[in-house]
Amino acid sequence: MLHLRLIVPADRTDEVVELLERTVGATHLAVLTGAARSPAGDLVLCDVAREAGDELIDALRGLGIDRSGSITAENMELTLSAHADEAERRAPGAGADAVLWEELTEVTHEESTFSATYVAFLGVAMMLAACGVMLDNVILIVGAMAVGPEFGPLAGISTALVQRAPRLVATSLWALVGGFAAAMVLTAGFVRLMDALGLFTARMVTAERPNTTFIWHPDQVSFVVALLAGIAGTLSLTSAKSGALIGVAISVTTVPAAANASVAFSYQDLPQAWGASAQLLANLGGIVLAGTLTLLVQKALWSVRRRRDPAVRPDPSV
Structure with missing residues (x-):
């Protein structure tokens, strides 16, 4: 109710x-x-x-x-x-x-605002992922996925496209692109600091990493996972079942891929940097595509239901 x-x-x-x-x-x-x-x-x-x-x-x-x-x-x-x-x-x-479109637009707008707190969360998540990449530690990678706040702007883009709200599209894109750019710069600085302290080395980047190599080796399954995560995340927002968002967060490698790209660029490992960047783009694109299609289907189905059985009865005086 x-x-x-x-x-x-x-x-x-x-x-x-x-x-x-x-x-x-x-x-x-x-x-x-x-x-x-x-x-x-x-x-x-x-x-x-x-x-x-x-x-x-x-x-x-x-x-x-x-x-x-x-x-x-x-x-x-x-x-x-x-x-x-x-x-x-x-x-x-x-x-x-039921989808409350006003509520969805308001929530995604709030989650798509470029702010110091948003950048801080994204930056910390990438730094955790950078540690996971360098140490080949899956637990740190999963933790970084859960901390990352990037689903908000992605959902904001999908909602804005369906609702034809260009201002929300611009706001969400700025939060997404600007946030990732700022967080990747912070992560690169973190990597250089850890290198200066002797905690990170170039050999850690080029060494075999059986647990985290998937981050910079995108394939068709990566895109399929992003599509499924986009559907689940969008449904969790529209049905107010927010508990599913944690599962969405730890199923896609947006934050780890961005962190891996920052680490690889810092050590001039360009093949690995481009592979991680491709993984990042595939995940971002898959989530936005799936979220948009999910909302379009929900909107169409709910419109049919409203026409067939309206909740607000016609005014008898009209």
């Missing part, structure tokens, strides 16, 4: 209440007259089944409530109510399949 908190201008309250009453899956409706001060208006509260949430939010935006008041939606972890159970039963579709 979703909990909606609306600030509505007093002269629009009856219209909003009527809309909520026509929405299949909405319940627990409450109106606090004159409770809002900034912006001034009435406070309208209700709960709605997730599968009806996107259509209802679209209708509220169509009334201009996002401009004249506010629309706040929160996921509810626990609701003990027979009315809520009945609302979810009546709502068309399944909550796990």
Whole structure:
């Protein structure tokens, strides 16, 4: 269930209440007259089944409530109510399949912002991966994959392409390209520092690394894994099952490949650097492609469902 908190201008309250009453899956409706001060208006509260949430939010935006008041939606972890159970039963579709496009756009926008914290996480992840490459240590590689925050901008690009939001595309691309560039420079500096301290040597790069050689030897399977990870990651975002993101993070070699490229460039091992770069591009491209296609399929399926069985009933007065 979703909990909606609306600030509505007093002269629009009856219209909003009527809309909520026509929405299949909405319940627990409450109106606090004159409770809002900034912006001034009435406070309208209700709960709605997730599968009806996107259509209802679209209708509220169509009334201009996002401009004249506010629309706040929160996921509810626990609701003990027979009315809520009945609302979810009546709502068309399944909550796990529902996509809240406004929520997805907002989340991916927040995760796609180029910031010092984002670069720090990505830089630390690459430094961990660089240690894993030099020591041929798979545990460090897996740890670096889990720390890396790069799925946010990748999901942001896919969402922006599907929603036709060029500004979000630009923001996500900047976070992705700028973030990787900055983190790779930091990693190269880290490698030189470790070399000066005698902890890294050129021989460690050229030595046989049976556990981590796959990082700079991309093949067709690498791209297939990236596609599968992109599908799983996108589904985890749209269905609010975020636990799957950890599995996505440790299944693709974006961060290790970038780290391997930085290490190889630092020691002028160009074949290895180009191989790692190719691995990086294959993974990034595969995730974006799979994420975009997954969202397009979800959008098409949900549009068919909404036309067949709309959650918001037509206004009888129209």
